[in-house]
Amino acid sequence: MSPDLDRKAGSEPAIRVRGLQMTYGEQAVLTGVDLDVRVGEVVCLLGPNGAGKTTTIEILEGFRLPSAGEVRVLGEDPARAGEAWRARVGVVLQSWRDHARWTPRRLLAQLGDYFTPWSTPEHPRPYEVDMLLETVGLTEHADRKIGTLSGGQRRRLDVAVGIIGRPELLFLDEPTAGFDPQARRDFHELVHRLSDLEGTSILLTTHDLAEAEKLADRILILSGGRIVADGSADELTRQVAGTAEVRWACGADRFVHPTDDVVPFVRRLFEEHGDELTDLEVRRASLEDTYLAMVQRTESRATEPGLQEVAR
Numbered sequence: 092m093s094p095d096l097d098r099k100a101g102s103e104p105a106i107r108v109r110g111l112q113m114t115y116g117e118q119a120v121l122t123g124v125d126l127d128v129r130v131g132e133v134v135c136l137l138g139p140n141g142a143g144k145t146t147t148i149e150i151l152e153g154f155r156l157p158s159a160g161e162v163r164v165l166g167e168d169p170a171r172a173g174e175a176w177r178a179r180v181g182v183v184l185q186s187w188r189d190h191a192r193w194t195p196r197r198l199l200a201q202l203g204d205y206f207t208p209w210s211t212p213e214h215p216r217p218y219e220v221d222m223l224l225e226t227v228g229l230t231e232h233a234d235r236k237i238g239t240l241s242g243g244q245r246r247r248l249d250v251a252v253g254i255i256g257r258p259e260l261l262f263l264d265e266p267t268a269g270f271d272p273q274a275r276r277d278f279h280e281l282v283h284r285l286s287d288l289e290g291t292s293i294l295l296t297t298h299d300l301a302e303a304e305k306l307a308d309r310i311l312i313l314s315g316g317r318i319v320a321d322g323s324a325d326e327l328t329r330q331v332a333g334t335a336e337v338r339w340a341c342g343a344d345r346f347v348h349p350t351d352d353v354v355p356f357v358r359r360l361f362e363e364h365g366d367e368l369t370d371l372e373v374r375r376a377s378l379e380d381t382y383l384a385m386v387q388r389t390e391s392r393a394t395e396p397g398l399q400e401v402a403r
């Protein structure tokens with residue numbers, strides 16, 4: 092941990108949300124969301140389509156007013172925060188479509204100027220444009236018109252626009268949608284670099300569970316209007332019963348057994364069947380299995396009145 096992070100570690104979280112509610116007309120989308128993102132942490136918000144991930148992020152960005160609840164982002168209420176606060180927050184929007192005739196270099200230089208008044212010796216802003224172009228892999232395309240860039244190249248530009256001001260907190264809403272595998276890997280390295288070297292706090296949404304596992308210090312699952320799971324990928328996987336499945340074959344017969352105690356179970360198999368075993372496989376629950384189990388659990392609770400009370 093860098094000295095800067097060390098200093099910040101005891102301070103208030105980058106994001107603190109309690110009892111957040113959001114209702115669109117008659118539709119209650121968020122019914123009581125509690126979440127924290129600590130300084131320097133990378134947190135991934137997962138949830139099915141329509142769960143309210145974008146709504147949550149937009150409220151935290153100050154672009155949408157909640158119906159109820161307490162929201163603190165970098166120590167302020169985003170709905171009331173001013174320009175100095177906005178300069179500390181980076182937002183990667185779903186594709187930069189304006190300024191098709193500008194070049195990435197010109198756009199980034201122009202947007203970067205906005206952050207200059209908020210530069211301090213401890214936290215110089217903005218990023219140097221050439222360095223940022225290199226970081227997001229756009230050096231070759233720096234002087235082409237934005238309108239002629241491919242979808243993936245524009246997405247890289249979106250990321251550059253989001254971080255040009257060297258934000259302390261970065262929001263990424265499905266940042267790698269449309270990326271090819273190389274661009275995805277480059278982006279993952281960029282997130283690690285921002286987090287490890289710059290101490291940037293990051294909240295991102297994705298539907299790519301492998302991406303969540305790779306990037307997140309902590310995963311939150313939003314379902315049924317609330318956070319239903321909170322932990323590292325390993326911690327979440329351990330919360331789902333039957334964490335491993337043992338498959339084996341004796342001659343032509345094949346068997347499957349779910350178990351939490353893999354080693355004693357396999358030892359018994361060898362004691363009982365020894366040389367008769369012709370195949371053996373231990374399959375741990377993946378984050379995908381865990382995610383689907385947790386979302387199904389909340390969805391079935393929502394359709395069975397009273398069950399939620401019993402489960403508590």
Ligand SMILES: Nc1ncnc2c1ncn2[C@@H]1O[C@H](COP(=O)(O)OP(=O)(O)OP(=O)(O)O)[C@@H](O)[C@H]1O
Nearest residue numbers: 115116118120138139140141142143144145146147
């Ligand atoms: N401006 C709006 N007016 C009315 N309803 C809205 C509005 N924005 C979102 N919704 C509804 O709120 C719910 C949550 O939408 P949101 O976009 O936050 O979900 P999401 O988790 O980001 O979904 P996805 O994974 O599909 O992007 C959806 O049912 C959506 O139709």
